Amino acid sequence: MIQKMLKTISMKQNRYREIRLSTRIVSFFILVIVAASINPAVAEQAWQLKVVTDRENAIYEAGEQARFLITLTDGNTPVTEGEITYVVDDFITAYPPPSNYPKGKLKIGNETGISVTLKQPGFLRCRVSVRTANNKLIQATAAAGFSPLKIKPSLPVPDDFDEFWANQKAELAKVKMDAKLTPVKYGNETIECFDVQLACLGGAPVSGYFARPKNAKPKSLPIILWVHGAGVRSSSLGNAAKGAAAKMLSMDINAHGLPNGKPAGFYSELRSGKLNGYPFFGREDRDTIYFRGMFLRLVRAIDFLASQPEWDGRVVAVIGHSQGGGQALVAGGLDQRVTFIAAGVPAICDHSGRAIGRINGWPKLVPTESNGKPNAKILQVARYFDAVNFASRSHANAIMSVGFIDPTCPPSSCYAAYNQLSGEKQIINEPLMSHAAPAHIHKAFFEAIQKHVKQNSAPK
Numbered sequence: 001m002i003q004k005m006l007k008t009i010s011m012k013q014n015r016y017r018e019i020r021l022s023t024r025i026v027s028f029f030i031l032v033i034v035a036a037s038i039n040p041a042v043a044e045q046a047w048q049l050k051v052v053t054d055r056e057n058a059i060y061e062a063g064e065q066a067r068f069l070i071t072l073t074d075g076n077t078p079v080t081e082g083e084i085t086y087v088v089d090d091f092i093t094a095y096p097p098p099s100n101y102p103k104g105k106l107k108i109g110n111e112t113g114i115s116v117t118l119k120q121p122g123f124l125r126c127r128v129s130v131r132t133a134n135n136k137l138i139q140a141t142a143a144a145g146f147s148p149l150k151i152k153p154s155l156p157v158p159d160d161f162d163e164f165w166a167n168q169k170a171e172l173a174k175v176k177m178d179a180k181l182t183p184v185k186y187g188n189e190t191i192e193c194f195d196v197q198l199a200c201l202g203g204a205p206v207s208g209y210f211a212r213p214k215n216a217k218p219k220s221l222p223i224i225l226w227v228h229g230a231g232v233r234s235s236s237l238g239n240a241a242k243g244a245a246a247k248m249l250s251m252d253i254n255a256h257g258l259p260n261g262k263p264a265g266f267y268s269e270l271r272s273g274k275l276n277g278y279p280f281f282g283r284e285d286r287d288t289i290y291f292r293g294m295f296l297r298l299v300r301a302i303d304f305l306a307s308q309p310e311w312d313g314r315v316v317a318v319i320g321h322s323q324g325g326g327q328a329l330v331a332g333g334l335d336q337r338v339t340f341i342a343a344g345v346p347a348i349c350d351h352s353g354r355a356i357g358r359i360n361g362w363p364k365l366v367p368t369e370s371n372g373k374p375n376a377k378i379l380q381v382a383r384y385f386d387a388v389n390f391a392s393r394s395h396a397n398a399i400m401s402v403g404f405i406d407p408t409c410p411p412s413s414c415y416a417a418y419n420q421l422s423g424e425k426q427i428i429n430e431p432l433m434s435h436a437a438p439a440h441i442h443k444a445f446f447e448a449i450q451k452h453v454k455q456n457s458a459p460k
Contacts, residue, residue, distance in 0.1 A: 002350050012397075016035045020063045036127065049084070051128045054113075058404055058431035063119050066144040068126040070112040082102040082108045088116055091125055091359040091410045122149040122358065123411045125357040142432065143404040143411065152362075155352040157389045160426065164286065164384055165334060172201050172296050174191030179304060181210070186237060190214060191244040193237060195260050196251065200300045202293020203358045204257025208235040208301065211244035211251075212310060222453045223305045223333070226252035227298065227303040229322035230279070230362070230435075232271040234260045246450065253301050255294055255323065279363035283378050291348070291385045298331040306337060314456045315339050317449045321437040322362070322409060325400070326387040329417055332398070333390030340452045341398040341421075341446040344437045345406055350413035351382035361413030388413075391420040398425040400446045401441045403433035 010341050017449040028071040052058075054067040070086070072079040087103040106112055108130070125143040132138065143317070158164075181194040191211050198206035212221065224243040226236065235254045243250025254260070256275060258267070282288030302316060316335075318328040319342035326348030332341040346361075353360035354374045360366065365382045383389065398421050418427055426448075428441060 025138050026310070031172055047079070047132060047138060047357065048073050049128060049130055049138045051126055051140045053144050053431065056400070056431075057429065058143065059148065059429070060117075062121050062147040063117060064146070066124070066146070068116065068128075068142055068144070070106070070108070070114070070128055072108055072130060072138075080108060082130060083187060084112070084127045084128050086106055086114055086126060088114065088124055089127050090118075090122060091407065091412070092354075092357075096242045108237065116144065117391040118144075118146040121150040121152075123148070125405060126267050130417060141405045141434075143165075145404060145411060145415075145429075146297045148411065148415045149419060151412055151419055153348055153352075153388050153392070153416055153420065154356045154358055155383060157384050157392060158380075161231055161389060168201075168296060170290070170298060172299060175199055177300065177304060177307075184209065184237065186241050186443060188241060188245060190301050191241060193241060193244070196304065196428060198300050198304055199348055200257070200293070204293055204297070206253055206297045206304070207257045207260060207299045208213050208251050208253035209237045209240040209260060210247050210249075210304075211240040213244055213247055213306070216247075216310045218309045219312050219458075221247060221249045221308075221310040222312055222456075223302070223317065224248045224250050224449060225298075225301055225305065225316070225318045226250070227324040227327040227331070227357070228255045228321035229254070229320065229324045230255075232256060232258070232261060232267045232278075233274050234258065234267065237261075242446075246446075247304050248453070249310055251301060251305055253297065255327075257293075257297060283365060283381060286381045286384045289385060294327065295330050295334060295385070298327060299335050302331070302335050302337055313459060314458065315362075315453050317342065317452065319445055319449065321345060321401075322435065324345070325409075326361075329394070330390040332394035332396040332421075333387075335391065336395070338394070338396045338450055339456065341394065341400075342443055342449060343417075344401045344445065345403055345409045345435055346387060346400065346414055346417060348385070348387045349409065349417045350388055351386045352379055353413060353416075358412055359410045361409050388417045388420055391417040392422075394421055395423050396421075397423040397452060399428070399445055400425070401428040401430065401437070401445075403435060404429065404431045405433065406435045408435040 050071045060066045088101040123145050127141045129139045178199040180197040184193040186193045193211040196210045200206050236252045239252040240250045281290040309332040317340040318331040318339045320328045321344030325343035325346030328341045328343040332338045349361040351365045366379045402411050404411050
């Protein structure tokens with residue numbers, strides 16, 4: 001009898017808890033609905049403004065008409081009343097867009113769109129915005145490419161470009177490598193890792209993490225060199241280990257020859273202090289420009305990797321994104337040992353773009369004068385450090401990614417470099433991607449390198 005009474009009491013308690021929980025859930029949703037009804041900002045969180053081209057790939061022939069299609073939705077419901085502001089440009093925003101590019105306001109409708117065309121190869125961008133009833137600004141961007149495979153370099157390669165870099169490499173060869181390897185622990189017993197420092201020209205050593213499979217046979221392993229995007233940070237032990245785990249001689253170097261594995265504050269202090277604005281250091285002279293040392297460190301890193309007895313003598317792959325993508329292109333043109341380039345949204349491209357009225361790539365190395373023309377002195381120096389010109393000297397196979405709405409490394413600057421590559425190549429077009437290196441592109445790059453390794457492995 002007592003056990004039956006206890007069981008009845010327990011059941012009533014559980015039922016009471018369920019009722020209280022259900023009441024709380026219902027109350028919560030009532031509050032959300034009420035808040036949305038009295039606070040427009042909550043309701044407007046569901047609003048979404050989109051602009052896309054009328055072709056999924058966003059690619060057209062020069063002179064062909066492209067149409068930007070604009071939609072505004074509230075959840076799943078189309079918004080058909082209101083006004084959107086739009087501006088079409090060629091990525092140059094330092095001056096008002098030319099009158100031949102549309103701009104203005106449009107009433108939102110079921111088929112709101114803007115028609116554009118470009119007579120010469122290049123890209124046009126459409127930026128749209130709308131203000132909600134609560135005065136919240138919602139924005140979206142799309143871009144269209146016109147004959148992008150016909151985009152040419154903005155200026156020719158300097159006549160003494162090859163001579164200049166041959167002399168730089170000759171001077172580097174006189175510097176003893178003086179490799180210093182310090183073992184580093186890593187949680188994979190099949191590989192061994194090292195912190196590596198190599199003497200170099202340009203005011204800083206090569207500094208990186210090097211990893212290799214244990215007990216590899218001589219002349220059995222390809223090389224992969226990982227290079228960094230803009231910023232100030234340590235080399236990546238994870239990247240080095242990833243390559244080694246895939247049976248490669250793998251090295252990740254930081255862009256500045258800095259010590260590795262320091263506390264975050266060490267790098268942030270340099271970022272805001274000594275290395276603040278580093279892309280512009282010494283840009284008035286080709287012997288003092290900061291990129292000279294960065295580029296020579298690429299050659300020295302390959303010197304080290306190629307000196308390893310395990311190198312197969314066949315494959316040297318260089319991979320990076322943004323500034324690292326630009327460095328990968330440079331390595332391919334500067335060092336003929338490079339057989340594969342993986343360059344994501346590459347920077348350091350088309351420095352001289354403004355000389356022909358085209359947007360230049362990161363870091364906008366050449367300043368534009370008040371008359372709209374690039375600084376003449378810096379322009380001439382920049383031509384020796386343009387990844388477009390190095391790409392024209394490369395015979396490596398390549399894979400590249402490009403974001404059509406990327407304002408940092410605009411698509412025209414990426415294509416200017418891509419079109420100069422003479423090896424087997426492929427480009428991953430991302431019409432609605434800005435400056436990014438998403439996981440699927442990382443995956444595609446590494447798989448492309450592995451395929452290249454397999455195709456170039458020694459016959460068994």
